[in-house]
Amino acid sequence: MNRMAKAALLTRLLIALRxxxxxCGETHVQKSIYLLQELCSVPLxxxxxxxxxxxxxxxxxxxxxxxxxxxxxxxxxxAIPYGPRLAPTVGAQALANRFPKTLASYGAAVDFIAxxxxxxxxxxxERLATAVYVRRQHPEASSTExxxxxxxxxxxxxxxxxxxxxxxxxxxxxxTRLQPMLS
Amino acid sequence: xxxxxxxxxxxxxxxxxxxxxxxxxxxSRPFQRLRHIHQLALTYLVYPGATHRRFEHSLGVxxxxxxxxxxxxxxxxxxxxxxxxxxxxxxxxRGYWRQVVRMAALCHxxxxxxxxxxxxxxxxxxxxxxxxxxxxxxxxHEMAPLWEDMNIQPKRIAKLALGPKEMRDxxxxxxxxxxxxxxxxxxxxxxxMDYLLRDSLHTGVAYGxxxxxxxxxxxxxxxxxxxxxxxxxxxxxxxxxxxxxxLQSAEALLLARYFMYSQVYFHAxxxxxxxxxxxxxxxxxxxxxxxxxxxGHLGLTDVEVLAAMRDAERKASAPGHASAHNILxxxxxxxxxxxxxxxxxxxxxxxxxxxxxxxGQFEPTCFRRDRYPQKAGAPNFPVLLHNGQVSSSLxxxxxxxxxxxxxxxxxxxxxHIRAVSEKWLNKHRGDLLRPSSEEDLE
Numbered sequence: 001m002n003r004m005a006k007a008a009l010l011t012r013l014l015i016a017l018r019x020x021x022x023x024c025g026e027t028h029v030q031k032s033i034y035l036l037q038e039l040c041s042v043p044l045x046x047x048x049x050x051x052x053x054x055x056x057x058x059x060x061x062x063x064x065x066x067x068x069x070x071x072x073x074x075x076x077x078x079a080i081p082y083g084p085r086l087a088p089t090v091g092a093q094a095l096a097n098r099f100p101k102t103l104a105s106y107g108a109a110v111d112f113i114a115x116x117x118x119x120x121x122x123x124x125x126e127r128l129a130t131a132v133y134v135r136r137q138h139p140e141a142s143s144t145e146x147x148x149x150x151x152x153x154x155x156x157x158x159x160x161x162x163x164x165x166x167x168x169x170x171x172x173x174x175x176t177r178l179q180p181m182l183s
Numbered sequence: 184x185x186x187x188x189x190x191x192x193x194x195x196x197x198x199x200x201x202x203x204x205x206x207x208x209x210x211s212r213p214f215q216r217l218r219h220i221h222q223l224a225l226t227y228l229v230y231p232g233a234t235h236r237r238f239e240h241s242l243g244v245x246x247x248x249x250x251x252x253x254x255x256x257x258x259x260x261x262x263x264x265x266x267x268x269x270x271x272x273x274x275x276x277r278g279y280w281r282q283v284v285r286m287a288a289l290c291h292x293x294x295x296x297x298x299x300x301x302x303x304x305x306x307x308x309x310x311x312x313x314x315x316x317x318x319x320x321x322x323x324h325e326m327a328p329l330w331e332d333m334n335i336q337p338k339r340i341a342k343l344a345l346g347p348k349e350m351r352d353x354x355x356x357x358x359x360x361x362x363x364x365x366x367x368x369x370x371x372x373x374x375x376m377d378y379l380l381r382d383s384l385h386t387g388v389a390y391g392x393x394x395x396x397x398x399x400x401x402x403x404x405x406x407x408x409x410x411x412x413x414x415x416x417x418x419x420x421x422x423x424x425x426x427x428x429x430l431q432s433a434e435a436l437l438l439a440r441y442f443m444y445s446q447v448y449f450h451a452x453x454x455x456x457x458x459x460x461x462x463x464x465x466x467x468x469x470x471x472x473x474x475x476x477x478x479g480h481l482g483l484t485d486v487e488v489l490a491a492m493r494d495a496e497r498k499a500s501a502p503g504h505a506s507a508h509n510i511l512x513x514x515x516x517x518x519x520x521x522x523x524x525x526x527x528x529x530x531x532x533x534x535x536x537x538x539x540x541x542x543g544q545f546e547p548t549c550f551r552r553d554r555y556p557q558k559a560g561a562p563n564f565p566v567l568l569h570n571g572q573v574s575s576s577l578x579x580x581x582x583x584x585x586x587x588x589x590x591x592x593x594x595x596x597x598x599h600i601r602a603v604s605e606k607w608l609n610k611h612r613g614d615l616l617r618p619s620s621e622e623d624l625e
Contacts, residue, residue: 007531053407067556068588071531080575082408091528123419
């Protein structure tokens with residue numbers, strides 16, 4: 001997928017996330033793109049590593065800045081003490097109209113991710129995305145084993161919360177496998 | 184009496200001090216090679232003073248890294264949460280980690296190709312970067328015995344020098360993540376602090392200056408700023424931020440970066456020299472490409488490249504002759520098109536469309552395009568308020584809210600065709616801007 005097609009898909013995702021109540025800060029976008037790519041196999045080709053809040057792509061962060069430099073994305077500052085929200089510009093929405101086939105192909109996956117993640121805060125997103133990351137690395141491990149690995153990687157996450165996150169991740173894997181439109 | 188501390192004078196930091204062990208790293212072949220790598224490639228052809236090298240920059244980065252480490256790990260500056268998550272900072276390991284940070288900072292650039300960034304992507308094997316070369320050298324026979332004598336694992340040096348962005352296959356602890364942020368962090372990385380100050384001094388462009396003393400003194404390890412709305416919860420990740428009293432110096436740093444980008448790093452003629460240099464190196468090193476191994480890398484510096492370039496300029500049949508001529512005889516291509524809001528409103532990739540049209544109308548090799556939207560932004564960092572609360576910098580600072588980002592899309596033409604192609608472009612530009620090919624899914 002070329003850069004402009006990715007920008008069109010990102011625009012669609014940001015709008016969908018906001019419609020489902022997401023704050024749409026960078027962490028929300030990072031985790032949503034991660035799950036879109038890894039759970040729903042949308043070929044965005046961002047490389048993710050395990051970072052402060054779980055899976056994180058430096059390529060994606062650079063691209064989010066580049067899209068701001070190209071006037072396709074804007075940071076909306078918020079009241080003290082909150083971090084900014086990301087929003088597509090008018091130009092980005094015009095650009096998205098040039099990619100109807102891309103949006104039709106991956107629209108269901110975008111809506112699925114937005115619906116599932118729109119209401120999540122950053123800590124819940126960190127737990128869930130990290131659980132997906134761990135599960136991908138350890139597909140045969142039991143839930144408890146995965147939860148222990150997760151809590152080892154992120155010492156501030158309690159084991160019981162890690163276990164819940166692994167169960168949620170397994171549920172998402174199951175749902176995306178059962179719905180061909182999503183994977 | 185034997186000296187255990189060695190001083191070097193430095194135009195930015197006055198003195199840079201090293202221990203005897205640290206000086207052995209300084210004296211190693213990989214580090215000494217940096218004496219012959221220009222910090223800003225061929226920028227000296229535009230800003231004559233910009234002849235400084237990666238050698239002194241790396242010393243400056245080490246000096247600043249040590250200062251930042253001392254401030255953020257000072258017991259009085261650590262919160263209980265930070266002590267819990269990174270207990271190593273308040274233990275007897277503090278001295279060890281200080282040396283690892285300083286050595287990682289010193290070595291962070293040893294993998295740079297001749298003339299720094301100019302031709303890395305084209306010359307290295309696919310997927311490889313100068314950071315991979317840095318990791319290779321840190322672990323090489325040239326340096327491994329020195330690390331062993333210092334009781335430092337080379338892998339730790341590589342991790343902190345390059346950070347999680349470049350060491351993708353490594354898992355970073357909370358401490359390693361924070362310490363690598365000291366060096367390569369987007370907002371307050373000392374690599375950037377030093378190069379802005381040093382490049383500003385040597386180019387004579389005063390906009391790159393900022394109050395780094397105040398900034399360093401106010402740096403703290405903080406929790407990341409909270410999100411808002413219904414999702415109002417404390418953020419649990421740690422990041423480098425500033426006390427509120429340092430916010431203005433942080434603004435000055437980010438403004439300095441913007442001005443240096445727009446005045447120096449993205450100067451149109453400086454950029455075309457990079458492109459000609461890239462063309463020259465690609466031809467000169469063909470077909471083998473750049474030697475991605477220790478001895479080959481250590482044997483290639485700007486000195487060898489400049490000697491080859493001067494030879495090639497004199498010989499019309501030599502590989503890279505045309506590019507060598509463009510560089511050494513000021514025959515560089517001239518800009519005929521710059522990115523502008525009216526055109527990008529029609530097509531964000533306007534330059535690409537126009538380049539295709541020009542190459543269809545005239546000799547294709549007579550044109551080059553330089554496209555680069557700024558990548559590192561990071562104006563959103565945590566700020567510690569007087570009441571102990573942590574806030575997003577963007578919620579506090581109107582300066583950061585309005586900080587411009589640089590996006591470059593320039594087309595250059597060979598001098599002999601410049602006038603006619605520019606005239607043709609101006610006449611037809613309106614018709615050419617619309618995307619000619621359907622980029623949507625096949």
